[in-house]
Amino acid sequence: MTRYSVLNRRGSPGVFSGWRHSLWWLLILFIASPLKAQPTLSFDQFYSKVSVLGLEFSDRVKQLSGQQIEITGFMAPPIKAESQFFVLTKMPMAICPFCSSDADWPEDILVVYLTKRQTFVQNNSMIKVTGTLEYGTWRDKETGFVSLLRLRDAQFSEL
Amino acid sequence: MKASWLIPLTFALVPVVIPATASAVNIYPIDRATMLTGGKFDFKVEFDKQVDPAQVSIKINGKAYQQVWDQKSEFIKDEDGLNASSLVIKNVDITTPGDYKVEVSAGDEKGSVSWNVYQTPEKRQAKNVILFIGDGLSVAHRTAARVMSKGITEGKANGRLAIDDLTNMAFIGTSSTDSIAADSANTMSAYMTGHKSGVNALGVYVSRAKDSLNHPKQETLGELIKRTTDMSVGIVSDAELEDATPAAVLSHTRRRADKAEIVSMFYDVKPDVLLGGGSAYFLPETTPGSKRKDNQNYVERFQQAGYQLVTNADELKKQGSGADKLLGLFHTSNMDDVLDRRFLKNDVTKKFPDQPDLTEMTQTALDVLSKNQDGFFLMVESALIDKASHPLDWERAAYNTIMLDQSVAIAKKFAETHPDTLIIVTGDHTHGISIVGTVDDDKPGNDMREKVGVYETAGYPNYEDKNGDGYPDRVDVSKRLAVFFNNFPDHYETFRPKLDARFVPAIQNEKGEYIANAIYKDIPGAVLRTGNIPRNTDTGVHSVDDMIVQASGPGAERIHGYMDNTELFRVIVDSLSLGHGKQG
Ligand SMILES: [Zn+2]
Numbered sequence: 004m005t006r007y008s009v010l011n012r013r014g015s016p017g018v019f020s021g022w023r024h025s026l027w028w029l030l031i032l033f034i035a036s037p038l039k040a041q042p043t044l045s046f047d048q049f050y051s052k053v054s055v056l057g058l059e060f061s062d063r064v065k066q067l068s069g070q071q072i073e074i075t076g077f078m079a080p081p082i083k084a085e086s087q088f089f090v091l092t093k094m095p096m097a098i099c100p101f102c103s104s105d106a107d108w109p110e111d112i113l114v115v116y117l118t119k120r121q122t123f124v125q126n127n128s129m130i131k132v133t134g135t136l137e138y139g140t141w142r143d144k145e146t147g148f149v150s151l152l153r154l155r156d157a158q159f160s161e162l
Numbered sequence: 163m164k165a166s167w168l169i170p171l172t173f174a175l176v177p178v179v180i181p182a183t184a185s186a187v188n189i190y191p192i193d194r195a196t197m198l199t200g201g202k203f204d205f206k207v208e209f210d211k212q213v214d215p216a217q218v219s220i221k222i223n224g225k226a227y228q229q230v231w232d233q234k235s236e237f238i239k240d241e242d243g244l245n246a247s248s249l250v251i252k253n254v255d256i257t258t259p260g261d262y263k264v265e266v267s268a269g270d271e272k273g274s275v276s277w278n279v280y281q282t283p284e285k286r287q288a289k290n291v292i293l294f295i296g297d298g299l300s301v302a303h304r305t306a307a308r309v310m311s312k313g314i315t316e317g318k319a320n321g322r323l324a325i326d327d328l329t330n331m332a333f334i335g336t337s338s339t340d341s342i343a344a345d346s347a348n349t350m351s352a353y354m355t356g357h358k359s360g361v362n363a364l365g366v367y368v369s370r371a372k373d374s375l376n377h378p379k380q381e382t383l384g385e386l387i388k389r390t391t392d393m394s395v396g397i398v399s400d401a402e403l404e405d406a407t408p409a410a411v412l413s414h415t416r417r418r419a420d421k422a423e424i425v426s427m428f429y430d431v432k433p434d435v436l437l438g439g440g441s442a443y444f445l446p447e448t449t450p451g452s453k454r455k456d457n458q459n460y461v462e463r464f465q466q467a468g469y470q471l472v473t474n475a476d477e478l479k480k481q482g483s484g485a486d487k488l489l490g491l492f493h494t495s496n497m498d499d500v501l502d503r504r505f506l507k508n509d510v511t512k513k514f515p516d517q518p519d520l521t522e523m524t525q526t527a528l529d530v531l532s533k534n535q536d537g538f539f540l541m542v543e544s545a546l547i548d549k550a551s552h553p554l555d556w557e558r559a560a561y562n563t564i565m566l567d568q569s570v571a572i573a574k575k576f577a578e579t580h581p582d583t584l585i586i587v588t589g590d591h592t593h594g595i596s597i598v599g600t601v602d603d604d605k606p607g608n609d610m611r612e613k614v615g616v617y618e619t620a621g622y623p624n625y626e627d628k629n630g631d632g633y634p635d636r637v638d639v640s641k642r643l644a645v646f647f648n649n650f651p652d653h654y655e656t657f658r659p660k661l662d663a664r665f666v667p668a669i670q671n672e673k674g675e676y677i678a679n680a681i682y683k684d685i686p687g688a689v690l691r692t693g694n695i696p697r698n699t700d701t702g703v704h705s706v707d708d709m710i711v712q713a714s715g716p717g718a719e720r721i722h723g724y725m726d727n728t729e730l731f732r733v734i735v736d737s738l739s740l741g742h743g744k745q746g
Contacts, residue, residue, distance in 0.1 A: 050450075053513045055441045055473040055491045056461060058451040095669040095679055110451055110494060110513075123672045127680040140447055142455070151450050 041073040041133060046093040046111045049152060058110060060138050064152065072154070073133045074113065075162065078124055088116045088143065089123075091132060091154075114143075114150035115157045124161055132159040186210040187266050187273030190367040190378040192339065195357055196278045196728060199259050199741040201386060203357070204378035205231070205251040206369055212240060213247045213268035220249070221265045227251070242372040250378070257743075280732065282741035287716040289537035289582035291734055292528075292573045293353070295407055296566045297346055298548030298559075299589030301710065302596045306556065306643055307563040309597075310625050310634045324571035325587050328712035330721040334730065335708060336591045340368060342706050346548065347418040349590035349709075349727055350410035355380035356731030364406060364424075365414035374417040383734060384412035387539055388431055390744050394538040395433040396527045400497040400520050400562075401545030402440025403428070407590060411541050422454045429463060434486070435530050435540070436464075437478075437523040439493035451494050464489045475518035483529035490526075492517045499546050499664065501561040501637060508662050520544055524569040528576050537582075539738070542569055551593040552701040554653065555665040556645040557637050559595070564633055577715060584718060584737050586730070588711035591704045594648035601657050603640045610657040610687030614644050637661075647702045651693040654682040668693070668700055676700045 044067060052059040079090040091113040115132055124130055134157025142149045188208040197203065205227075207220065215237045220227040227235075231254045238248040247268075256262065259281040265274045296303065304323065308314075312321030338348045340360040348359040357380040360368035366377035387393050399408040404421035413427040421443045428436065444460040445452035465471055470485035472478045478490055493514050497503075502510035503517060511517065518526075524542050531538035544566035550558035570587055577583040599620030605613040615621060624641045625634035637659045644657075653667030668676035675697035682688055695703060711730065713721045717737025735741060 053451075053494075055494060055514070057445055057449040058494075060450065094663075095666060095681065127669060127671075127677070140450070140452075147455070149447065149453070149455060 041071050042067055043073045044136065045074070046076065046113075049111055049113075053110065058151075060152075064136070064138050067136045068138055070136060071133060072136045073131060074154075075129055075131050076113065077128075078130055078159075079112070087120055088114055091115050091130075095127060110151070112150075112152075114148070114153045115159070116153060116155050118156045118158055121159060124159075129162045130159045131162050132157055134158070186271045187268075188369070189264060189266055189273055189275045190369055191275070191277060191357060191380070192367060193275040194277075195275070196280060196732070197256070197356060198386075198732075198735050199279055199281045200255050200257050200390075200743050201356070201741075202253050202255050202379075202381035202389075204380075205254055206367070206378040207249045207266050207273075208241070208370055209247045209268055209271045211246050211271070213271055215239075215247075215249075218249060218268045219266070223262055230256075241370065244370065246370075248369075252379070259741075280741070282736045282739045284739065284742070286737075286739035287582075288584040288737040290532070290540070290580060291538075291584045291586070291717075291738060292540045292542065292576075293734070294566060294570055294573070294585070294587040295350065295353075295541065295543045296547045296563060296587070296589045297401070297407055297543055297545045298551045298591060298593045298704065299544075299563065299566070299709070300551075300592040300595050300705070300707070302556075302645065303547055303551075303559055303563040303593075304710075305597055306560040306645060307567060309623065309643060310560055311564045311567070311627065311632050313625070313627070314622060323567045324574055325567055325712055328570075328585065328587060328714045328718075330714065330718040331710065331712045332721045333708040333724045334588065334711050335724065335726050337706065343704060344591045344706075345418075345704065346406035346590045347410065350407045351380075351382075352727040353590070353730045353734075354382045354384070354410045354412075356728050356735070358728055360416075362418050363416045364410050364418055365412075366416055368416055371416075374415050374420055375423060377414075377416045379414045382410065382412045382414075383539065383731065384433060385431055386735070386740055387738075388412075388433075390740060391738075392534070392536040393738075394435070394531045394534040394536075395431075396435035396531045396538060396540040397433050397438070398435070398520070398523045398527050398541065399438040399543035399545050400523075401438060401543065401549065402443070402493075402496055403436055403438040403491075404440050404443050405496070405545060407543045407545060408438060408541065422456070425454075425460050426458070429460060429467075432467065432487075434534075434538075435488045435527045436469075437488065437490035437492075437518075437527060439491070439495055439497040441473075441491035442494040444491060461489075461491070474514075474516040475522060476516055478518045478522060478526055482526035485530055486533070488526070488530050490518070490523065496545065496549060499550055499558040499562060500565045500633075501558045502663070505561075505633065505637065506661055510663050520565045520569045521572055524572050528572070532576070532580065537738075539734075542573075544569065547589070548593070550664060551595060551647075552703075553665045554647050554650055554667050554702050555660060556595060556643075556647070557659040558664055559593075560643075560645075561633060561637070568632055574714070582716060584713065584715035584734075586711065586713040586718075586721075586733070588730070589709050590727075592707045592709055593702065594705040594707075595645060596648065597643055597645050599644045601642045601644045608687055610655075611689065613657065613687075616644075620644070649695050649705070650691060650702050651676045651695060651697070651699055652678040653691055653693070654678050654680075654685070654688040655691045656682055656685045656688045658685065667702075670700070674698060 050058045051061040076091040077095045134154030137153045190206040235251045241248045256279045262277040336344045338344045404424040406418045409424045412431045413424045442453040446457040446459045469487045469489040472490045546562045600615040651668035720733045
């Protein structure tokens, strides 16, 4: 376990820059099975610039775009019970109905689209989510919810 | 509520009418509405069923409405598929003061309301009006602010707040048309229009229309001043500028959440100074961080309209005062609590490290607005008193109250050289907050409840203000105020200030119920408090308790006793003499 974590740590951004390195890394991973280490993303790494006049996605987000990643956070109360997507937040969130609206989410949220419907977990418990990272403004056709950053084909497990 | 009131009235005035029919028609403005001569409003009648337009009779003091208002009326045969008809006449007014009785009928559908239209004095008393709103400001917030800021020994406060010496005072009733309780939308709307409204509504009566932007409008003070005078208008808030209180100065929607639309209403009316948070609704949807759902860029549009743009405290200081029109946006969302911004070295303000203080925004707004020889109306909101009180975070609320008081001190200083300035300080609604004593960490044992001092065991807290900035140097002193809210969701009471970020008492479970947030469970001495409000309520709620209003300056003498919140509008329009139509 310790050995893999060391690898994992070394395997962070720099190593990913070249395809040869990636291959090498994947090979190690393959050998080191069953542990399937994936690049991780944290909430603090979303934006390289936060300003009143707009945000800028970090290089890390741009690099990881289109890849399977792993992230931990809290599941916000779903917009509707039946939906196949939810919002992942850094901290457990409670929204005040009279002081906030659906649009009042903080910037550092991640919208998660699940491969298949999973049961809602208590907002109190931290979850680990894996999925394909995607960035840029996108409006959910069903709910009209606008997201900047998303995971597609995602699944989650309780930690 | 309305119908039951109407029945005795109907008996008294029209004894032949069967009382039950009185409720078959809704009329807006509603019964007992008071309004300013020449103030604009939308008139709407809602019938209970579909009626024949030829049968509709609307009489105002016995005169057909077509003779009173030479405006086009719109007859809606089947409103929003409800199988009921409505009649709307937009943007009308009444220019002669007096009592008005409006009688409506269409076949057996009948209804009536009474209005009072008032005129303002001929002579303008005040040149400038500065209205301070401490959102959610309650008596305990003020007491806590005084104790923490000035200190207290042997039963007497060691100093006075700036608000303590305002000359006139009254209680204000805050209830809504649809509920005894209220939110910041309809309370501020009452101050800004002189009309009551319903929860979540701004500058409109809540009618049955489905479109939130299509309810009967009430002209706002901001619009009235811009339409009829050459005065300037300024709006300052540490919330999002689209939040209910600042939005109420000039917007109209049944849903306060229509924030993108509210920005366009700001743009239409163009107040001279706009300082606050909420830039996310000014940015086009293609800009990351935007919360608009269109491609309008209101930052650019305001700049093109001649506004100086500033986005942090430094720019505000350097470029603010010199501007003629000023747009200051300092956060994409609500600005941060002063406790986090200035005193706690936590991560809260990491995203926007250079946000101005409410005092700096107040001073700059006064510098810009006072250039106008015709005077100004300025609204300054300390919004985060409420936003910290909802999650039961009383320390942050108290610090935000001290900041409000320091902003009032700036206005009082301005009034020393501009004595024709009316200063009003109030909140919009209250919270169920109270101080009961102290919490003393040095009392024996680990049971925090036993460390709460009451009566003679409370003694005095040990806050200190060594640097004289008016705030306690530390919030987490060993002997603190014991402050409790009387309504709350399930949560862990920790008896301690939250130093990392604002308290999040409860979060939702899979059944949609709010349960205690477990992240506070392991704080030493934390105890679970079972909530006393419905389980679908995430935080503490507003209280129905009266609000206190205080004022100084020309016109302040009108503030006394008990007042309805709509009467504060009248105090302002009277002092500015706004009932005489277009000036000059
Ligand atoms: Zn509130």
